[in-house]
Amino acid sequence: MSGWGSRSGRRGHRSGAALAATALAVLAAACGGATTAPRARPVRPQSIVQLGDSVAAGEGTLYGYTYDQATQTWVGGDIHATWPGPHPLCHNSPYAYGHDLARTDDARFAQFACTGATFEHGVAAPKYTNGYFSSSLVQPAQFGNWKTRQYLNARYDRARPDLVLVTLGADDVTFTRIVEACIENAIEQRLDSSVKLECTSGDPGSAVESDFFDRIPTVRRDYTTLANWIIARGRADHLVPKVVFTTYYDPLPAGTTSCPDSELLDLAQIQYLTARLHQLNSLIETTIHGLHDPGVGVVDLTNAFDGHRWCSSQPWAYGLSIFSLTNPSSLLSQAPFHPTPQGQQQIARLVGGEAERLLGAA
Numbered sequence: 497m498s499g500w501g502s503r504s505g506r507r508g509h510r511s512g513a514a515l516a517a518t519a520l521a522v523l524a525a526a527c528g529g530a531t532t533a534p535r536a537r538p539v540r541p542q543s544i545v546q547l548g549d550s551v552a553a554g555e556g557t558l559y560g561y562t563y564d565q566a567t568q569t570w571v572g573g574d575i576h577a578t579w580p581g582p583h584p585l586c587h588n589s590p591y592a593y594g595h596d597l598a599r600t601d602d603a604r605f606a607q608f609a610c611t612g613a614t615f616e617h618g619v620a621a622p623k624y625t626n627g628y629f630s631s632s633l634v635q636p637a638q639f640g641n642w643k644t645r646q647y648l649n650a651r652y653d654r655a656r657p658d659l660v661l662v663t664l665g666a667d668d669v670t671f672t673r674i675v676e677a678c679i680e681n682a683i684e685q686r687l688d689s690s691v692k693l694e695c696t697s698g699d700p701g702s703a704v705e706s707d708f709f710d711r712i713p714t715v716r717r718d719y720t721t722l723a724n725w726i727i728a729r730g731r732a733d734h735l736v737p738k739v740v741f742t743t744y745y746d747p748l749p750a751g752t753t754s755c756p757d758s759e760l761l762d763l764a765q766i767q768y769l770t771a772r773l774h775q776l777n778s779l780i781e782t783t784i785h786g787l788h789d790p791g792v793g794v795v796d797l798t799n800a801f802d803g804h805r806w807c808s809s810q811p812w813a814y815g816l817s818i819f820s821l822t823n824p825s826s827l828l829s830q831a832p833f834h835p836t837p838q839g840q841q842q843i844a845r846l847v848g849g850e851a852e853r854l855l856g857a858a
Contacts, residue, residue: 541659546594552609554589556831586610596844615718677703743777747813755807757815812839
């Protein structure tokens with residue numbers, strides 16, 4: 497009896513398969529095309545770790561600014577916003593792109609990015625405040641020094657990431673300080689025409705010379721070092737993660753467009769800063785591609801905010817109109833140049849595509 501029943505079951509299985517095949521053939525003929533194999537489901541990360549600077553941390557998104565399209569200015573906002581722990585001075589936000597990607601993929605997420613972090617001060621070693629008389633710890637090292645085994649982040653190891661996200665470099669070349677120097681020079685030049693305009697191709701100025709050109713070579717070295725450290729640490733833990741680096745989006749208006757977000761800078765300065773941003777992005781891209789590691793990718797965000805730059809109807813980066821001389825406390829805001837929640841979502845979409853590609857190629 498059991499043998500007969502088995503043959504009957506197999507016969508029924510073949511009959512069902514034949515009917516299914518016939519149905520697919522008929523459907524294909526009716527549609528005028530051939531059948532195709534079902535598309536493979538994308539591979540999703542299980543554990544994501546975020547390293548990097550203020551963009552990766554989500555700086556600016558918890559102040560509460562909104563954009564007034566009529567006046568093209570940012571309004572509202574509270575610089576005394578509460579930032580979550582365990583390191584509130586890092587200004588980590590649930591709107592950060594890594595958080596968004598983790599929610600989409602239903603993955604565990606460990607956020608180590610911190611506003612103001614550089615490779616040397618924040619990633620490879622702890623980050624401290626830079627007080628005149630004393631310094632205090634802002635955050636332990638995000639990763640630690642894998643070569644010397646100093647400051648290694650135990651939380652990173654416990655996360656056991658299969659995907660590591662990195663946005664880093666703008667603070668290494670002190671881009672914020674450069675912009676501040678450019679604004680100060682532009683204001684001085686408007687008040688006194690004898691003052692030479694700096695932050696231009698004709699005169700970069702001391703801030704650009706010392707903070708950008710003198711530091712840019714270290715960015716290539718540090719990017720290479722960090723990528724190699726992440727892979728080596730993964731091998732030691734028997735779980736080598738995929739790594740996605742990003743460049744930086746360009747929030748500055750194109751051409752001769754001007755609005756309250758950009759008017760503190762001269763047009764020539766905007767064009768020059770745009771060129772330096774693109775130079776940094778190009779360096780990051782060529783460095784990562786030069787590793788020739790199939791598990792390490794880079795997402796170029798240069799044009800990610802096209803249509804949503806400053807002076808558009810819906811900018812995806814906070815602008816300089818946040819600063820107001822009638823509200824001195826606004827000058828303490830760190831939001832300008834950083835992505836809005838919508839900007840962070842756009843970054844998450846682009847990074848997610850590259851992460852899916854790397855994970856799928858495993």
